[in-house]
Amino acid sequence: MAVVCIFEDEKWTHFKPLTWNRPACALKCGTSALYEKVKRLCSPDWEVHIHCRSYIAPVLRNNLTDVLVNEFERLRGQDIFFVNGRVLVTPELQAHVGAVELGVAYVQGENVLGAYLDATKAERVIEYLSRGEPLGGDGLQALLDAAEYRREVPEVPIVEYPWEL
Helix, strand or coil, X not given: CCEEEEECEHHHHHHCCCCCXXXXXXXEECCEEHHHHHHHHCCCCCEEEECCCCCCHHHHHHHCCCCEECCHHHHCCCCEEEEECCECCCHXXXXXXXXXXXXXXXXXXXXXXXXXXXXXXXHHHHHHHCCCCCECCHHHHHHHHHCCEEEECCCCCECCCHHHC
């Protein structure tokens, strides 16, 4: 795994007005943003991408120099671990990072937590991401359909509302 794409889903609206000018993954929980917690799990040589709404991407690119923002062409042709930007990385979750399997989508009820897809299957999802909209409906379904298996992961915390940060 050398590429991680932290995606924004349609539940960004639960965090308004905080998310008018930033994706949910840029919200702070404790001393760091949600995306920074994911980034800490990654090896230094991995590329970390953030997918967000197209109209906030230019501002985000200027403010976050340690990640790539909406750089979809760089994602093409690579195996990608897609991670929902609302996932809250905990010490317990860190212990399971090595257990991520290619071709598996990780879900929790109606929430898609992430999926690790090979380059061919990831291409289907990149098509939706490149529209510049939050991943939802057909886009999330494409992510699930691209995976060979779904695994329910009830113990992974995912933030639904601002008061959970």
